[in-house]
Amino acid sequence: MRRDSNQGHSLFRIAMQSLLSSKATVTAFVVMALVVLLTAAAPLLSPWAIDSTDWESVSTPPSVETGHYFGTDDVGRDIFVRTLYGGRISLLVGLSATMVSLVIGVFWGAIAGYAGGRTDQLMMRFVDVMYAMPFMFFVILLMVYFGRNIFLIFIAVGAVNWLDMARIVRGQALSMKHREFVEAARAGGVSHLNIIRRHIIPNLLGVVIVYVTLTIPQVILVESFLSFLGLGVQEPMTSWGALVNDGAALMESAPWTLFFPALFLALTLFCFNFIGDGLRDALDPRDRAGEP
Amino acid sequence: MLRFTAKRFLGAIPTLLVLMVLAFALIRVAPGGPFDSEKQLSAEIQERLNAAYHLDEPLWQQFFRYLGNLLKGDFGPSFAYADYTVSELIATGFPVSLKLGSLAMLLAVIAGIAIGTMAALKQNTRADYAVMTAAMTGISVPTFVVAPLLVLVFAVTLQWFPAGGLGNWQNLVLPVIALALPQIAYIARLTRGSMIEVLRSDYIRTARAQGLTQAEILLHHALKAAVLPVVSYLGPATAAIITGSVVVEQIFGVPGLGRFFVQGALNRDYTLVMGIVVFYGVLIICFNFFVDIAYRWLDPRVTL
Amino acid sequence: MKPPSALTTPPLLELKSLNVSFAGRDGITRAVKDLSYTLRASETLGIVGESGSGKTQSVMSLMGLLPHNATVSGKAVFNRTDLLALSQSELNRVRGKDIAMVFQDPMTSLNPHLTVSAQMSLVARRHLGQSKRDAFAECKRMLDAVRIPEAAKRINQYPHELSGGMRQRVMIATALLCKPKLLIADEPTTALDVTVQAQILQLMRELQTDFATAVLLITHDMGVVAGTCDRVLVMSKGERVEENFVEPLFATPQHPYTRTLLAAVPRLDEINIKLTPPTGTTPLLEARGLEVAYPVDSNSFFAPPNQLKALRGVDLMLLPGETLGVVGESGCGKSTLARAVLNLIPASAGDVVLMGEPLRQLTATQRRAMRSDMQIIFQDPLASLNPRMTIANILCEPLDTYHPNLSRAQKLRRASIILEKVGLKREQLGRYPHEFSGGQCQRIGIARALMFEPKLIVCDEPVSALDVSVQAKVVQLLIELQQELNLSLVFIAHDLAVVRQISHRVMVMYLGKVVELANRDEIYSSPRHPYTRALISAVPIPDPKSQQRLGFAEISGDLPSPLHPPSGCAFCSRCPLAEPRCANEDPPLRAVGRSMVACHLAE
């Protein structure tokens, strides 16, 4: 491990190297990037608009000639375009709701963990109480009563997911606090703020990144669940969940309406989960290979 | 043990209170009421209905009235299903959901642990990768895609099992599988990870040095420790199965609590929604209590 | 010593050019190279070496316990069968039955989820084919044989309910269940306190005679080897460097590596390091009646949390340029003392006075300013460095607090000067901690402590995680730095020999109290407290000829729980001299001769 160059090799770089040395993870990254690019470039790729109906082709299977690469649904809307636009919404919901949970969770967990004692007990007791809530029910109620507002979805889902994040961050912060390098910093007179900034947060980052990559697919799944209940985003907007739900109804007559959105949805979730797992392994200092 | 029970019992009170306040507030603050969806009722009838159900009182008073009734075991009448009390509705819906949910849970735990253990033993071989990719797919495909597919394949095409409804065990097969699949996948992944960790620990090395066979090591030494994360996941798993049953009951036309809830929410059936939320809240609290006891039994280092 | 016939019996185990290598990310590492040796029935062979010498891998390969990425070649003939050629199921009939193994850390090597009887009887049932009930009875008999107190109760307990010494006894009892022909002990006492180590080694010697078992003892500790083995094999970097009977090996080591190894071992019975006397007479640091209590969860629902009193009234005084050694076994409160002196944890009573300033009465800002005068070095060198910071940032960080207006270049200049002072190169400033060895990390830790010329450094077990040869160098470095910079050191360790090398005065602690305090020579030549005597006589001496002890009674049993310390004298539950009054009256620390002793009977 010791090298002669003056430049050190940070753990992060080593983790990245091991991550990128796995073909599967790299593939997942590439697929992920492709999906994101496609959804971003949606208007450039097809002449159809998200809600324009093509009366000449209703419920037609995928074909290059008609320009409906993924076929059309029962009112003649282009599945290709709808899948890409739906992807925008799904990814957006996934990212923003995760950010909401990230901010609340890291804040809550880091304070509880670093402060310790009474503060910690109280804050975590609150988390425990929240854990016992049948949250999906609350989300359903929210959607039913306050309308199918996309921002509400972000907040609702984020508010459910921050609990796990808070617990994880708190556990890490708590153990970090007693690590010797933090004690060394305290003995060196470093202020609490700088200790959190320089010592605690950077060392938490790995866990948080892993958790974020694993939360995004969860959130996308929750959104699709709401769509299934007819509580997701509203027409003319759509999402993968909504499309899959529509498609499931046409499964026998027009299977392509189910297949393509479901494929995109599953592929994305798959990639996120895969990257998350890969990251976790790469950031784990113990070598995963070898050993029985 | 007694102390722990007492502690948890006392701890459950604030949890339930928060639960009820939240649910109550959420339901009542929302615009719309149970009687404005019907064809225009005259103002007078509206008023009288509201008075009959005490909807004209201030909110806090209604809350305490509800709480009082609840303590007497009375969930109140349903607004939408006239002639039924909420308790009666729960009594009809819950056994169905319970049967579905517990079977799915059982299947998920057994299959998940078995698959995860096998993958761990064959770590980094083709079999391992195949199983784990399958598991990842299981997590990545939503239930409402899997369920219709199951229907298409096993009910419509192969005609092995009926597509839904209630009756004998055959009716339950597909819904249970649909409900269990994502949980099987999740538990398999959890088990694999923890099993690999456990198999690497010093005391497994000791057991191997003692000349115990692979089976003995797995059964006597490794399994207990490896299922600990699964046990802690049981709480969230129950929640996931309860939510999942909302979907599955819808697709397979099973008249369980999940359907009542969604219907209730859409109908503004205050008491029914409230009743189901409270009921499930209590259920989850009880379940978590049993999970903690199981954890203690598996890991003697944890004191209650 | 063994009867001479042991030398003529046919070999029990014969190793012929054993090679072990591991395939890793950076290619193939050869851990054991061409190793051959023989072991006869009921003989004890010690395999010594420092970390990375391949000593553990060489025996793991015999037991088939190496990870999958290992390749083994050569022959290991045991009882006329080649162990390396056996199938898994054939091997399972040998290991645990004819060859048994005891591992280093009894806490992790026992299954925390199973009771003692559950894990022991699995072995008995497998190899002896016993019924459940017979197996249980056999286990109980074995626990008695390893002298576990209250075996009938212990057998139904879980490992975490036992003390470290008892756990290792359970390990040994399990290993001996099937009366193996060969017992492999991999650092069996390294994780234990000295007094417990002495008990376990004694037990192993006795059992070996009773059971006529051959023993392969793997250790890094020359003292353990000297007192236990018939023959010794020294390994370095995977190779055998020397093999001989124990007496000639110690008396006339042939290989230069053996010689350096022996020279590096700190010895309790002779000192080879001269210290310069303290440079001042006014105390730099004083602690008065220092107490620290941690809250622990109470057992009752309504009762307030219990208090774990880690320090129960400690006084100390330190002169400029002086080193105060603090020794004691785990749980005696020495690490708590280190942190309390530095104000890293709040004291519940008492005060620390630094250069005449009582720290308690200072404001937070003033106290922070005082921090630059006192620094700390930790036990685990790698853990004490933030893995995500470069060495430059680690060293410069404290400067940000006290000299915020220094430029980056000035800070770096200071950092490189200090880095060179501790024996590292300035080119290494850009590296990360994980790129250094343990010894180097400890040097970086020392460098960090030196960044702004502190007057006091508290060293909390600074060398116990290091190999002996590295240990010696770090101790030497500390002594030199002390002379050069006029440092005062509080040197905390469990290793009495190391403490003796570096300290002017030595303080012995037991259950949060000081039991004896005296000059370095005084305390070793005439220890007065029964606990100090026990500690000293428990240290294995790296000389096979001087194995007879100073003649003090050994102590039995384990440290009582610090939650419920005995009333009266803290040591009375284990003291061989205890009298009735010891249980009631707490002996004060009083002057006896030239020492301070807390014992009613000391004179």
Ligand code: SF4
């Ligand atoms: S006071 Fe009594 S118990 Fe304590 S050390 Fe002295 S003789 Fe032993």
